[in-house]
Amino acid sequence: MRRADFKRKSRVIVVDDNYDHASGIRELINLEQDYEVIANAGNVNVAISLIKKYQPDIVLMDINMPEIDGITAISEIEKLGLKTKIIALTGYDDADLIYRAMKIGAKGYILKTMASAQLIRALDEVTMGKIYLPSVLCSKFFEYFQAAERNEKAYNAAEDEENLLNYLTNREEEVLGLLTEGITYKGVAQQLFISETTVKTHVNNIFQKLQVNDRTQAVLYAINKGFGSRKKAKIA
Amino acid sequence: MRRADFKRKSRVIVVDDNYDHASGIRELINLEQDYEVIANAGNVNVAISLIKKYQPDIVLMDINMPEIDGITAISEIEKLGLKTKIIALTGYDDADLIYRAMKIGAKGYILKTMASAQLIRALDEVTMGKIYLPSVLCSKFFEYFQAAERNEKAYNAAEDEENLLNYLTNREEEVLGLLTEGITYKGVAQQLFISETTVKTHVNNIFQKLQVNDRTQAVLYAINKGFGSRKKAKIA
DNA sequence: CTTAAACTAAATCTTTAGATTTAGAACTTA
DNA sequence: TAAGTTCTAAATCTAAAGATTTAGTTTAAG
Numbered sequence: 001m002r003r004a005d006f007k008r009k010s011r012v013i014v015v016d017d018n019y020d021h022a023s024g025i026r027e028l029i030n031l032e033q034d035y036e037v038i039a040n041a042g043n044v045n046v047a048i049s050l051i052k053k054y055q056p057d058i059v060l061m062d063i064n065m066p067e068i069d070g071i072t073a074i075s076e077i078e079k080l081g082l083k084t085k086i087i088a089l090t091g092y093d094d095a096d097l098i099y100r101a102m103k104i105g106a107k108g109y110i111l112k113t114m115a116s117a118q119l120i121r122a123l124d125e126v127t128m129g130k131i132y133l134p135s136v137l138c139s140k141f142f143e144y145f146q147a148a149e150r151n152e153k154a155y156n157a158a159e160d161e162e163n164l165l166n167y168l169t170n171r172e173e174e175v176l177g178l179l180t181e182g183i184t185y186k187g188v189a190q191q192l193f194i195s196e197t198t199v200k201t202h203v204n205n206i207f208q209k210l211q212v213n214d215r216t217q218a219v220l221y222a223i224n225k226g227f228g229s230r231k232k233a234k235i236a
Numbered sequence: 237m238r239r240a241d242f243k244r245k246s247r248v249i250v251v252d253d254n255y256d257h258a259s260g261i262r263e264l265i266n267l268e269q270d271y272e273v274i275a276n277a278g279n280v281n282v283a284i285s286l287i288k289k290y291q292p293d294i295v296l297m298d299i300n301m302p303e304i305d306g307i308t309a310i311s312e313i314e315k316l317g318l319k320t321k322i323i324a325l326t327g328y329d330d331a332d333l334i335y336r337a338m339k340i341g342a343k344g345y346i347l348k349t350m351a352s353a354q355l356i357r358a359l360d361e362v363t364m365g366k367i368y369l370p371s372v373l374c375s376k377f378f379e380y381f382q383a384a385e386r387n388e389k390a391y392n393a394a395e396d397e398e399n400l401l402n403y404l405t406n407r408e409e410e411v412l413g414l415l416t417e418g419i420t421y422k423g424v425a426q427q428l429f430i431s432e433t434t435v436k437t438h439v440n441n442i443f444q445k446l447q448v449n450d451r452t453q454a455v456l457y458a459i460n461k462g463f464g465s466r467k468k469a470k471i472a
Numbered sequence: 473c474t475t476a477a478a479c480t481a482a483a484t485c486t487t488t489a490g491a492t493t494t495a496g497a498a499c500t501t502a
Numbered sequence: 503t504a505a506g507t508t509c510t511a512a513a514t515c516t517a518a519a520g521a522t523t524t525a526g527t528t529t530a531a532g
Binding site: 102103104105125130131132133135138139142143145146149150179180181182184212213214215216217219220223 | 338339340341361366367368369371374375378379381382385386415416417418420448449450451452453455456459
């Protein structure tokens with residue numbers, strides 16, 4: 001899986017507040033013909049300026065660091081929008097950490113306790129544009145991921161008892177749609193080419209069907225039930 | 237990784253509309269001392285009633301089936317709330333399919349083209365409560381997952397230009413909080429033990445700061461900016 | 473052919489909402 | 503101490519919002 005010799009070495013920056021550990025990794029990586037460590041960083045701020053300056057191919061990021069944590073650091077680096085790929089590195093296989101690191105864009109995640117072969121393997125895979133997560137960690141990730149999804153579902157299911165929106169007529173839905181954009185009776189009347197009194201009639205019917213007393217409550221009900229789903233009314 | 241002999245065999249149901257393929261898997265699994273296929277199902281409806289009846293330990297679910305697709309099927313089975321673990325099975329490594337299957341709770345995902353050892357490995361891992369996703373598919377999953385997260389971020393970033401909510405005073409935030417529950421001036425006044433005119437003053441200041449004209453727009457602005465974030469005002 | 477929704481609209485009336493101005497008390501900061 | 507914020511409150515309006523009743527069309531269902 002080694003790349004041909006005529007390709008330049010992949011440039012790596014190691015971020016770890018433990019100097020000894022960083023040095024160990026550096027030496028380990030420099031033994032490989034395909035990689036070279038171009039810098040070490042002992043804290044996040046130094047790391048970010050080095051990364052901005054050198055735009056390395058890969059960053060090995062220790063997650064457990066003082067001041068700014070590694071997760072935040074990854075997030076910051078991702079914001080730079082470089083091609084730099086980040087591999088997270090920790091001592092423990094905390095599901096939450098793995099989930100968060102992968103969520104914000106880490107391309108790999110390995111444990112410090114893993115064999116050095118794992119590290120090189122991770123570098124190889126990530127260099128080839130893949131994502132590397134050892135199966136143990138992969139399993140951990142999914143525990144967390146699926147638990148999170150289940151919570152989402154349970155959360156939404158709670159308000160799925162009965163959706164009063166289903167009782168609305170087409171016209172009433174249209175009117176409600178305009179209400180959820182913060183438009184007045186007059187405005188709705190103009191947009192639908194009907195009189196203001198008609199709008200009032202519709203709105204009153206909507207209130208009764210949704211069992212609310214005013215437009216604010218109607219709008220809140222509609223939004224909570226996912227009315228208009230992903231459009232999110234724009235104000236400003 | 238085989239379990240001790242005194243433990244009963246894990247009971248497996250195979251769901252696949254291709255009878256030959258299902259039979260092949262059945263024979264393959266029955267060669268293992270730890271597993272036995274207790275039923276085959278050629279379509280989703282049969283599968284679900286069999287699963288309800290036998291509550292197997294594992295379901296091997298082909299995703300590409302006529303009528304109801306396998307993803308929906310997994311979702312339906314998960315809704316039953318059984319201990320049954322589902323392993324998805326497809327011909328292609330479609331990132332979207334993998335993502336959706338894992339998202340709704342599949343405990344494993346393997347390709348039909350993979351060696352039979354992979355299948356047994358998946359059964360073993362899943363039986364032990366882990367999640368099994370071969371590294372190739374794991375990588376595919378994360379491509380999709382991270383792309384989805386990036387889109388989320390981009391979506392939210394668009395309205396992060398400036399959050400006018402930051403200019404609100406504490407009291408104004410309180411008032412806005414009550415407005416986002418659909419409460420009237422009088423109601424807010426009672427809850428905060430202040431006069432109605434004071435509430436009006438606050439509300440007017442809120443309108444100016446949020447650059448809106450009425451409470452509906454203020455509430456919409458607040459919700460869009462994540463005011464109260466995950467609480468979602470309850471009406472009804 | 474009749475019944476029942478659904479959409480339309482008017483009239484009337486009460487209640488909130490919202491704009492605007494002014495101002496006192498408490499607290500903070502230069 | 504003076505200036506500035508924040509929270510409080512009142513008075514006075516105007517403009518919306520909302521409740522209620524009645525009623526004429528149209529269209530689909532029986």
